[in-house]
Structures are given as structure tokens and as C-alpha cells.
Amino acid sequence: MNKYFRADRMPHMWCPGCGIGTAVNAFVNALDKSGIDQKKLAVVSGIGCTGRVAGYINADSFHTTHGRAIPFAAGLKAASPDTKVVVFSGDGDLMSIGGNHFIHAGRKNMDLLVICVNNLNYAMTGGQVSATTPLTAITATAPYGSFCEPFNLPYIAEATGAVYVARWTVYHVREMQKAIGEALKKKGFCFIELISPCPTLFERRNKMGSGLTRLKFYKENAIVENGADTKKTTLELNKPFIVGKFVDVEGRQTYLDAMNKYYDEKFQCDLNYMTYKGVRSSYNIEEECEGCQND
Amino acid sequence: MKAKGCVFFQVERCKGCGFCIEFCPMKVLEFSKEYNVKGYHFPVAAHPEKCIGCNMCGLYCPDFAVWGEKNKD
Amino acid sequence: MKADPRGVLTGIHYLDGDHAACEGALAAGCRYIAGYPITPSTEVVERYASRIPCVGGIFMQMEDEIASSIAIQGAVWAGAKAMTVTSGPGFSLMMEHIGLAVMTEVPCVFINVQRGGPSTGLPTLPAQSDMMQARWGSHGDYEMIALCPNSAQECFDLIITAFNLSERFRTPVMFMMDECIGHMTEKVVIPKAEEISITPRQYTKKSPIEYKAYEPIKDLIPEMAPIGKGYNFHITGLTHDEKGYPAMNEETQHKLVTRLMDKIRNYKKEIIIIEEEYLDDAEVVVMSYGITSRVAEKAMIDARKEGIKVGKARLKTVWPFAEEYVFELSKKVKAIIVPELNAGQIVREVERAAKGNCEVISVPHLGGAVHKPSVIFDAIKRGANRGK
Numbered sequence: 001m002n003k004y005f006r007a008d009r010m011p012h013m014w015c016p017g018c019g020i021g022t023a024v025n026a027f028v029n030a031l032d033k034s035g036i037d038q039k040k041l042a043v044v045s046g047i048g049c050t051g052r053v054a055g056y057i058n059a060d061s062f063h064t065t066h067g068r069a070i071p072f073a074a075g076l077k078a079a080s081p082d083t084k085v086v087v088f089s090g091d092g093d094l095m096s097i098g099g100n101h102f103i104h105a106g107r108k109n110m111d112l113l114v115i116c117v118n119n120l121n122y123a124m125t126g127g128q129v130s131a132t133t134p135l136t137a138i139t140a141t142a143p144y145g146s147f148c149e150p151f152n153l154p155y156i157a158e159a160t161g162a163v164y165v166a167r168w169t170v171y172h173v174r175e176m177q178k179a180i181g182e183a184l185k186k187k188g189f190c191f192i193e194l195i196s197p198c199p200t201l202f203e204r205r206n207k208m209g210s211g212l213t214r215l216k217f218y219k220e221n222a223i224v225e226n227g228a229d230t231k232k233t234t235l236e237l238n239k240p241f242i243v244g245k246f247v248d249v250e251g252r253q254t255y256l257d258a259m260n261k262y263y264d265e266k267f268q269c270d271l272n273y274m275t276y277k278g279v280r281s282s283y284n285i286e287e288e289c290e291g292c293q294n295d
Numbered sequence: 296m297k298a299k300g301c302v303f304f305q306v307e308r309c310k311g312c313g314f315c316i317e318f319c320p321m322k323v324l325e326f327s328k329e330y331n332v333k334g335y336h337f338p339v340a341a342h343p344e345k346c347i348g349c350n351m352c353g354l355y356c357p358d359f360a361v362w363g364e365k366n367k368d
Numbered sequence: 369m370k371a372d373p374r375g376v377l378t379g380i381h382y383l384d385g386d387h388a389a390c391e392g393a394l395a396a397g398c399r400y401i402a403g404y405p406i407t408p409s410t411e412v413v414e415r416y417a418s419r420i421p422c423v424g425g426i427f428m429q430m431e432d433e434i435a436s437s438i439a440i441q442g443a444v445w446a447g448a449k450a451m452t453v454t455s456g457p458g459f460s461l462m463m464e465h466i467g468l469a470v471m472t473e474v475p476c477v478f479i480n481v482q483r484g485g486p487s488t489g490l491p492t493l494p495a496q497s498d499m500m501q502a503r504w505g506s507h508g509d510y511e512m513i514a515l516c517p518n519s520a521q522e523c524f525d526l527i528i529t530a531f532n533l534s535e536r537f538r539t540p541v542m543f544m545m546d547e548c549i550g551h552m553t554e555k556v557v558i559p560k561a562e563e564i565s566i567t568p569r570q571y572t573k574k575s576p577i578e579y580k581a582y583e584p585i586k587d588l589i590p591e592m593a594p595i596g597k598g599y600n601f602h603i604t605g606l607t608h609d610e611k612g613y614p615a616m617n618e619e620t621q622h623k624l625v626t627r628l629m630d631k632i633r634n635y636k637k638e639i640i641i642i643e644e645e646y647l648d649d650a651e652v653v654v655m656s657y658g659i660t661s662r663v664a665e666k667a668m669i670d671a672r673k674e675g676i677k678v679g680k681a682r683l684k685t686v687w688p689f690a691e692e693y694v695f696e697l698s699k700k701v702k703a704i705i706v707p708e709l710n711a712g713q714i715v716r717e718v719e720r721a722a723k724g725n726c727e728v729i730s731v732p733h734l735g736g737a738v739h740k741p742s743v744i745f746d747a748i749k750r751g752a753n754r755g756k
Contacts (some may be wrong), residue, residue: 001353010305011360014357016312017312017357022314025357039597040596042596054613059596059600063606064468064506065605073430075428075440075441076442077442078426079297079442079445079446079450080447080653083595083596104435194357211314212314216317251538255337
């Protein structure tokens, strides 16, 4: 899989026992099996530990601003629909500061795969409480324990209309790879939550041991329930939790497909080659549209 | 008897997390006595003859430092 | 290269500034706009949304200005020419991403149709109080290009210049309109496509092995690589080396930020456009921009009638500021009058550049309406009487 990594940047900066690398491993393995041309891939990350993923994957990769990977990816996809655009970022980046963009991308059914590595805190900045920190967990900005309910990510994703929603942990290496493989082939807004330890910060503050200890915890406590009701998938500290594939639907048009179909019907001419093929083609127009009046 | 698989290492990348050692189904790997450049103990194939090339080590490794392949017959 | 005829609405039109800016963007080849509605800029995107099914291109109304300002950058990397449009409150929201565009050297245009501020201010009334913000709004050290049209025709012409400068210098360009120019309907002549000159994007001819994302090639500017062709480039807002990889140390910071600033500073002569009139015998010069320059015209005509030797130096480029130009001018005249629809922003630059050689008279107005010509006339007279 080395062809998928920027060898000149190894070793990477993630801590010993951090699960982000394992998640990236699952991603490149799934990518390899999917047959997607590495040249046609674009990886977009935000800021944070998981945000560094873009910098290590050997593809056209973009390390954007905090929380804004999704709108960047939306613009990228719109102007180059043939590109397979994957957003790979963390829970704080995608769901707190980026929360608004997440729900709108889901509403529009932008054709994006969003992989969210959830380590239950803002790791890069020192382990502060995030929107996914479970109740009573200790973090840097909740030193006596978090008293605020966290987000239930699969529930939100389903509510936005995502066409694929799954949650696994970095212990579930084969399931992660399979889920990513399925989502890579799917058109529309796909969301995969991957729970990971943060041994240096979250796990240490909550006395949960090393990355390895946590992976064993995931092994013992993850309940695989495909098709579960996402209302019930909230994470609680040190309790069993649900993983699996929760949503996998067909039939929702992506934003760009809906746009093209709508304009085709409204204007009764085949405008697909201009808008769908991407904006670069606007300089290579072979056919002229007769009888199309403007102004 | 030849092993069914073989483990490959890029030990300078390893951070000593122990995932590969724990999750190898055949218990092929152990921590080395030596350190790599960054000061971590890295995995060594203590029982290479048991390797079946399943690549569980490779799938678990967060540092892209180890992977297994099936031997071609 | 010449403009794509598909986007050029050749002919004589009666358009307001917002509409003219939209047509100018289309003529310049802009085929992606991400925007969010905000008075008084909304007409730009409304027209764009109705034009692009026929011209070809995409308009995405995003959930906020923050999303808009970065979605356009995604589109630029994907190969499109892109623009976003906003006013004061949205401009403030976009500041982080303007910085990202500067740092990652993304050619794109940001239109700010300025309105009364601060905060929600006067959504439907003009001001020019974001001029300093256009230059200094984002964090960190950087240079900025900002253009200022003063008519609907200029909204068309100058925005093409804005796109060309953004591609030439691989930098975002601020297009600073105001509510008055935006909503003022005037004659706009749109020429044939072959008469419009467009600067193409500088794509590299190097192979993916040789290519480095931020290696300066010509005039301190690196070449872009198209996506999807195996270049596997990495782009980050972190301080980066020539490969584009994060390199967070003192040396790289100095090297990178100096180059980002020098690539504009060293080429000011190419960027600065000033409209001059009657400067040969001028004792007093009016230096204005945007809608205020239209009002100042009347004041200058009246002053000339009274025998005051007043000249005009209208800033079409406000940033980078024409320091050397003003310094030379200040040695020849008694006073420079700077009327602005703000509490006095660009006048600070004029004062700084004049270095005390002449008097610099600020004619501020906090917005909500334009100056009365008589106020500018009085200032011209004061300037002419200096030393008497």
C-alpha cells in the first residue's frame, strides 16, 4: 500500500496507539480494492489530528481550514465531477465548527464520502471537550467531567438525508475496509464514523490505558447491529455501544444530478455537457444552442 | 516446512503501539530488544514459520510499519 | 487569450453595477460562484443564477459566507474560475478564507458591495468603510490587490482586470464596490468576445516527478497543477515548503511570507491603475475612489470654474497603495483632498505616503448617502488657500 502514502513524510506525526493511522490503512486498502484510479482521487481534510490525513495520502490532497473541508470539497466536486472526493477529518472539525456545513451537504446530497475519525475530543489542541465527548468524561476544558450531552453522529447523519451511514471502531479493521469500499462506490452523501482511541489525551485523562487497551475494550463492548435505529447509537463512557451499517439507501439524487436534470427539463435541451461535465469544458463547446434567447 | 506467509517491516516508522503483536492470530510477532531511531521497540518475527500471510498486522498497524503477504507457491 | 463568447453578452445594455459585475465575471470566464444572499450584493448572484444554465457553469448558494469563500477555492483547484460576492458582515466572515487564498495562492475574486457599518449597519445604503479591512482584514502578514470601480461600465471592465490580475499573480483580488455603484443603472457597452483579453491560468508544463507545488517559476509565482493528472500535490494553509508540505520553522516562514508579499510588491507598476486628469498645472489634487469620485467630479468642475487649479487622481487600484505615486505628487502640489464614505481610511495611506510634503485634507462621511459636492468643493478651496 506504500504507493498511497507520501513516503518522504514518514513517520507520521500521530501518537503511539492512535487509531487514525489504522483508519487511513483501512481507507487505502479499500481504495486499492475499489478500482478507483488514484489519479482521480482528491482527499480533503480540515484541521486537527485527523486533519493531517490529507498530508500523508499520495493523491491531490488539501489541508483546508478548521471545519470547512466539506464546503471546499463541495466546490471541488462541482467543478470537477469526475473526481472522487473524500473528506477525511475529525469529530471536532466536522461536527462542531463544521456542523452546519455537514448538515447542508447532507441536505443537498453532495456526492462526497465523509470519514469522521471520532476520538471524543479535540486532540490536536490538547484534548478539549468536543461535541462528541460522552457525559462525565474528563477533558482539558471539562476538568471535572463533561455535563453536556454529546452528539449522536449516525443519528445526525441520517437526519440530514445521508445515503450511507455506518459506524465502526479502529478495532474492526475488516469491517471498516468493507464499509469504506461500499461507500466509495456509492453516489451521494456517505458518512462513516470511525471511533478511535486518543491515548495521549482522552484515554489518559479518563484512565483508560493505552491504545491497545482501548482496542480490546472496543472488541468486548462493540455490539454489531446493522440497521439499528440511530436514535439509540449515542456513546456513553465505558459502556457497550452499537456499531454497524445503519443506512444504505438508493434513489436520492445528488445535488449535481438534480441540478442537471432540472435544467434539462426546464430548458428542453441537453445542457449536460456544459454543467455536468464540469466547468473546464465550457471552452470546448462543439455544439451551439440555437434558439436559446437570453435577456 | 515453508511458512505460508511472510511479514515485512519498515521499523523506522514504528511507534511501539503493540497492535500487530496482539492481533496476529498466529502469535508470530514480539517486541524487539533494540530501539529504532525514534526510540521505540518495534515488532520482530519471533516465529516466522507460523506466519500465514493474513495481513492482520498490516491492517491494524497505524504507522504503516508492518504488513504480511502470502508466499507465492 | 480571448474571452469565451458563450459568456459575453455583446451589445449596449442598461444595467446596474451589480448586474454589470456579473456580466463582467461571465465574460472573464467565471463559471463557478458560491454565494450567500446579502444586501446590496445579491443581484450579482441572482443574475448569475439565471444566466448560467445557458452560459454553462454552476451557482451554489451555500449555507453561509464562510462556506462560500472556501467553496470557490475548491472550484479553483478543480480548474474553474471562481468568484464570491458579499457585503460588510459577510466580508468579515470571509476573512479567514481570504487568508487561506493568499497563503495557498488561489486565484479568485471576492466582490464586496460595501454598505454602512459597523455590524448590520445600513444594509441598503452606501459606504466605503471596508477599505482598510480589504487590505488588513485577515490575520498575518500579506499584501492584497483591491480594485474600485466607479460606474456600472467599470464594474464590467474592471472585474475582468480583477480576474486577470488574480490569475497573473495567483492571489485573491478584492473588488470593492459600494451600494450606490451596485444599484446605479447606467449604460454598459459590452464588446465582442474577441476584443476582451483574458489571462489564462498558469498551469505547469513539468512532469509530476519534477513538479513542486510552490516552487517559484516566473516573477516569484509558482505554477499550478491540474487535478486528476497524477501530480498528487498537497496544499495546506500551514506554513509550507516548496513541495507544499507543512514546514513550521522560522526559516520557511521568512522565505514563504516574504515571497508572498514580494510577488505583489515588486510588481506594483503592473497592478496600480490611476485615472488622471488636469494634473499638469494642478495645485490641488482630489484623490478619491468609487462612488465618491463621481461626486468629486462635480466639485472639481465647480472649482475649475472658480479658477482653482484642481486635478484628479482617481484610484482604480486602492491596494497595493500607490505610495511612490503619491510621494511624487505630494512634492508638486499644495494639497491632496481625500473624500471617502468612511471616517478616513485611505487618507491615512495618503498622509503616510506624502511624508508631510503637502497638506492632506480628509473629507470623511460616515455613509448612508454620498457627499454633497459642496463639501468636497470647500475642501478643495481650503487646499488651494493653503500657504496664502
